[in-house]
Amino acid sequence: MSMAQTLSGRVAIVTGGARGIGLAIVEELHRRGASVVIADSGVSIAGADPDPAVAATIAAKLGASALAFSEDLTIAGAAERAVQAAASAFGAIDIVVNNAAILRDSFIFKASRENWDQVIATNLTVPFALLAAATPLMREQQKSGRAPGRIVNIVSSAGLFGNFGQSAYASAKAGLVGLTRVVAMDMSRSKVTCNAIAPFAATRVTESIQPANDAQASYKQRALRIPAHYVARLATFLGSNIHELTGQLFGVRGRELLLFSQPRPVARMLMSAGSDWDEEALARTINAELGSGLTDLATDLEFFNTEPIV
Numbered sequence: 634m635s636m637a638q639t640l641s642g643r644v645a646i647v648t649g650g651a652r653g654i655g656l657a658i659v660e661e662l663h664r665r666g667a668s669v670v671i672a673d674s675g676v677s678i679a680g681a682d683p684d685p686a687v688a689a690t691i692a693a694k695l696g697a698s699a700l701a702f703s704e705d706l707t708i709a710g711a712a713e714r715a716v717q718a719a720a721s722a723f724g725a726i727d728i729v730v731n732n733a734a735i736l737r738d739s740f741i742f743k744a745s746r747e748n749w750d751q752v753i754a755t756n757l758t759v760p761f762a763l764l765a766a767a768t769p770l771m772r773e774q775q776k777s778g779r780a781p782g783r784i785v786n787i788v789s790s791a792g793l794f795g796n797f798g799q800s801a802y803a804s805a806k807a808g809l810v811g812l813t814r815v816v817a818m819d820m821s822r823s824k825v826t827c828n829a830i831a832p833f834a835a836t837r838v839t840e841s842i843q844p845a846n847d848a849q850a851s852y853k854q855r856a857l858r859i860p861a862h863y864v865a866r867l868a869t870f871l872g873s874n875i876h877e878l879t880g881q882l883f884g885v886r887g888r889e890l891l892l893f894s895q896p897r898p899v900a901r902m903l904m905s906a907g908s909d910w911d912e913e914a915l916a917r918t919i920n921a922e923l924g925s926g927l928t929d930l931a932t933d934l935e936f937f938n939t940e941p942i943v
């Protein structure tokens with residue numbers, strides 16, 4: 634078997650697979666022989682102006698082993714229909730890549746409920762709905778002897794560090810990290826793995842960054858030099874059966890492959906016994922016992938503002 638066909642016979646769904654990082658993942662999965670459902674409604678960065686031609690054009694270019702599914706995935710039932718489309722076109726569902734996301738930034742003191750709801754729906758509820766629809770099939774397939782399925786969730790360093798104005802986006806992405814852990818656990822008996830990738834790559838989203846200061850301007854220039862195919866390489870690897878890694882949180886920034894720690898207690902102290910307590914005393918012990926473990930307010934843009942290696 635040639636290297637290029639290591640995913641021959643496998644069936645993938647990639648949400649947001651018609652543009653940017655999702656498209657790079659679709660192309661790499663397809664190059665390795667997988668059949669791919671490109672689930673992409675062709676919306677703007679903020680989730681407006683759907684265009685079914687976006688996914689259809691990519692599917693037509695890839696040929697018979699690709700299928701466009703251009704419904705808005707936030708609509709009730711759409712995720713289920715995407716799974717049915719994969720199963721009826723290609724006979725199975727082996728790889729799910731939750732990549733579609735939108736951005737509607739505003740400071741918390743100016744934020745609207747409508748934008749919050751739409752970002753949470755797209756970036757967190759759609760992955761849940763797709764996994765709730767796909768995992769029963771993945772379990773059945775594994776029981777009947779098919780190689781176990783693979784799930785890859787595309788998260789963001791913004792969900793780990795936080796970033797100005799990204800309350801909804803960062804909350805959804807942090808939620809997707811939690812979903813990754815639970816799905817890894819729930820599917821472990823079926824040997825289906827579930828991992829997350831925080832990507833860095835030049836896409837229309839990177840291009841749209843409006844630098845608020847010199848540091849952000851240099852971040853943007855650096856980010857624009859990072860091709861998406863390195864993210865696709867890790868997503869394709871995690872979509873394969875050559876590994877059994879699960880519940881892990883990776884990052885890909887050009888050729889740098891990062892493994893993130895996951896929050897665990899870094900310091901521990903005991904408070905005084907009983908119901909009597911004194912604020913000054915607690916402040917002193919927190920400072921002494923936990924002080925060196927506190928996390929600063931650096932954003933992800935600041936933390937990753939170094940020269941990319943490409």
Ligand SMILES: NC(=O)c1ccc[n+]([C@@H]2O[C@H](COP(=O)([O-])OP(=O)(O)OC[C@H]3O[C@@H](n4cnc5c(N)ncnc54)[C@H](O)[C@@H]3O)[C@@H](O)[C@H]2O)c1
Binds near residue numbers: 704755788834
């Ligand atoms: N570009 C980066 O450096 C970067 C950094 C951190 C995280 N990410 C994450 O990587 C992923 C891909 O980002 P990108 O920069 O390629 O974005 P992009 O906007 O270029 O592509 C996202 C795709 O998702 C599709 N989509 C959005 N809502 C949809 C819906 N309701 N139904 C169906 N399709 C829908 C869009 O049509 C679009 O084609 C996202 O999850 C994003 O949060 C990207």
